[in-house]
Amino acid sequence: MDQTDWLKQFEKVGRFLRLGMEALGSVELVNSIDLLIAKLPELQPSLASDIQVLLSLALSAQERKDYLYVADLLEYEIAPRLQ
Amino acid sequence: MYFEQNLKLISERWPQLAERLHKTSDPEQVELVIDAPEITLLINGIHLSSCYDRLREARIQAELVPEGSTLAHVYGLATGDLPRLLLSRSELKELNVLVMSLAVARASLAYLDHSDWLTNPRVNLLMASSESDLQFPFACASATLSLADDGGARIRDLLYLELATPYISLQHQSLEEELRERMRQNSDYVDRDQSVSVLFSSLQGKDIYIAAAGPTLSESFHLLAAQREKIFLIAVDASVAPLTRAGFIPDLVISIDAAPHLFDLFFAEIDPVKYSEVSLVYFPIAEKMLLERWPGQRFLAYSQNKLYDDLVKIHPQGCLFASGSVLHSAIDLAVKMGASRIYLAGADFSFPKGQSHAEGCAAHLDVKDARLASYWVLNGRGERVPSCQNFRGYLRDLERYLALHPDLEFINCSLEGAKIEGTLSLESGG
Numbered sequence: 001m002d003q004t005d006w007l008k009q010f011e012k013v014g015r016f017l018r019l020g021m022e023a024l025g026s027v028e029l030v031n032s033i034d035l036l037i038a039k040l041p042e043l044q045p046s047l048a049s050d051i052q053v054l055l056s057l058a059l060s061a062q063e064r065k066d067y068l069y070v071a072d073l074l075e076y077e078i079a080p081r082l083q
Numbered sequence: 084m085y086f087e088q089n090l091k092l093i094s095e096r097w098p099q100l101a102e103r104l105h106k107t108s109d110p111e112q113v114e115l116v117i118d119a120p121e122i123t124l125l126i127n128g129i130h131l132s133s134c135y136d137r138l139r140e141a142r143i144q145a146e147l148v149p150e151g152s153t154l155a156h157v158y159g160l161a162t163g164d165l166p167r168l169l170l171s172r173s174e175l176k177e178l179n180v181l182v183m184s185l186a187v188a189r190a191s192l193a194y195l196d197h198s199d200w201l202t203n204p205r206v207n208l209l210m211a212s213s214e215s216d217l218q219f220p221f222a223c224a225s226a227t228l229s230l231a232d233d234g235g236a237r238i239r240d241l242l243y244l245e246l247a248t249p250y251i252s253l254q255h256q257s258l259e260e261e262l263r264e265r266m267r268q269n270s271d272y273v274d275r276d277q278s279v280s281v282l283f284s285s286l287q288g289k290d291i292y293i294a295a296a297g298p299t300l301s302e303s304f305h306l307l308a309a310q311r312e313k314i315f316l317i318a319v320d321a322s323v324a325p326l327t328r329a330g331f332i333p334d335l336v337i338s339i340d341a342a343p344h345l346f347d348l349f350f351a352e353i354d355p356v357k358y359s360e361v362s363l364v365y366f367p368i369a370e371k372m373l374l375e376r377w378p379g380q381r382f383l384a385y386s387q388n389k390l391y392d393d394l395v396k397i398h399p400q401g402c403l404f405a406s407g408s409v410l411h412s413a414i415d416l417a418v419k420m421g422a423s424r425i426y427l428a429g430a431d432f433s434f435p436k437g438q439s440h441a442e443g444c445a446a447h448l449d450v451k452d453a454r455l456a457s458y459w460v461l462n463g464r465g466e467r468v469p470s471c472q473n474f475r476g477y478l479r480d481l482e483r484y485l486a487l488h489p490d491l492e493f494i495n496c497s498l499e500g501a502k503i504e505g506t507l508s509l510e511s512g513g
Contacts, residue, residue: 018133018143020225020242023250023472065229065457068140069130076120076135 001035007079009035014071025067032074033059039082047081054078086193092201093192097208100182104192107185110230115194123162124194126187131226132162141168148220150174156218158211158242159183159227163197169222170203178203179218181211183227183235211238216483217245233461237482237504240460240475247476255388262341262390266367272374272381273367273398279384279416280401282335282362287421290314294333295410296321296446297431298438299497303509304329306426306496314426317417319409320349322429325443332357337413339386339405341368346376348445353378364416366405367394384412406480407473414484414493424492426509431500432478433460433470463498463508470501478503 001009013032016025036055040048054077061069094101114125119134133140141164148155148169153176157165166180180200182188191197200206212234223242231239266273292307292314294300300322307316311331318326318333320340326333338345355378363377364384374381383398385391386405395402404415410430417425429441439448450469459467460475478501485493485505495506 015143018140018225019147020144020223020228020246021249022228022243023247024253027250064128066129066226067229068133068226072130072133072135 001039006082007075010074010079014075017067017071022067026062029062029070029074036078051078051081054081084193085196085198086189089192089197089201092198093208096201100208100210103185103210104189107189109193110184110186110190113190113194122195124190126190126230129226129229131187131191131230132164132224137162137164138168141165144222144224145169147222152220153177154220155179156181156221157224158221158238159224159230160188160191160197160208161224161227162191162195163200165222165224166200166206170200170205176205177207178205179207179209181209181214181238183211183239184230184232185210185234186232187227187230211235214238215486217241233465233467236459236461237479240479243472244476244479247472258341259390262368265341265369265371266390266394268371269367269369269374272371273383273394276381276383278398278400279364279382279403282364282382282416283401283419284421286315286417288423289421290424290426291417291420291422292316292426292428293410293413293417293430294318294322294326294331295413295427295429295431296325296440296444297429297433297497297500298435298441299431299499300325300429300441301329302499303426303428303496304331306509307331307428315420315422317413319413320345321409321440321444321446323349324352324445325441327353328443333361335362335364335416337364337384337409337416338369338373339366339384339403339409339412341366341370343370345370346372350376364403364412366412367391384416386412404484406477406484408477408481411477411481411484414481418488418491422491424494426494426496427503427506428496429500430481430495430503431497432474432481432503433462433468433501435462435468435497435499437469460501462500463495463502465502468499468501474501 009032013028058070058073110126112127116123116125116134121134121137123134124131144165145168155169156179158181160180316333317335320338359378361379364382383400384403385400403412405412434450437450439450440446458470460470462468482504493506495503496509
């Protein structure tokens, strides 16, 4: 997956979550996280560590149903770092 | 702070709403997020909007309202971005903004300037709690789904249900081939069993007691015991074991589920002799073992699912309402059998007492994991009771169904489970 693909993937999740389509958003979020976790070993350790922190924030936000913040973290924090 | 300014504008146009906003308490936690690219509010741990690009987010949300619409409804005023954006459409003549939570609205009105759209003559500001159903076309400030108050809960659930429709369709598509194979396996039974329609109008004016499998099922067993001789008892599949253990044999059992191992799960303990006079109403996707081993008479039913379109043409049969829960079909059957009063026992759509099902049901779980019950509905006492997304959807679809039958009496036997609009409580109606 290149940068454009990551952004598209995260925008897809974000779009569902911003629309209130929680079920579809959650399915796509799980897919995204699976892809991201598989990607982590390929990244520079410091970058992987940053992304793990952000991912942890996103998962906490998801747990409290703060879905717009999940979308923000994916689209505006994690995606740019994968460039 | 903008509260006085915003409230003054509201009081000029919607004085009753202004009065309610004035009297409402603030949310437990409100924080103005200023250390992000865009200002927003964090209310009880939920961001009210994007804190990176609010306009882009509002554009996404506004996509649900088709271009050219002259009327639109916005659920949740949130930061005001969505009404503001929709009002930029010159063709829009009327915009109804519905408050999903008074406390959240109060916080937003306190911290953010809403005067531009509040003064727009095309805007109506309404309470979601005063609405009986969703209005279309709509857009939704989605954070308010997580923050809806008790009054907004019903509309919140209807929004979730509507917005989950694409997901539900995908789920159905993914199961379709498997279900068609199940129907092929059952074709011998489908061909020869009688239609459920022969049961229609057979209990005109009678009382029917429907045993669902919620945790409160046993609460009304005293009523059932006292009236068993004169009341017709319909059991949904999952309630058969708890009923049997309590000494009740139903008159009819209904099962619409395609779940594998359903017979072992719910019927393994039944005594074939005692059940030899008990009818089974089933859908063609039922587990074959259930049909093979059922000791009594079987009746075939369908729902309006397109899965059954071809079969209905070949074998015209009675159709029953189904929208995810077997309880829907059980109630529709009772209505079509002619009941004038229908008791709903264990129809909880929630996890009262921290339980998932009635004691004795094989699916019974202690719901201690908050993730399983991270949603809520109001119970018959007006208290929040843990629930899950599916239950809330089933509940709201049932309420829509009940609204079509105002001439019938539906009695909810428990105050501990979800309050079901369109039902009376046992105390008031039974």
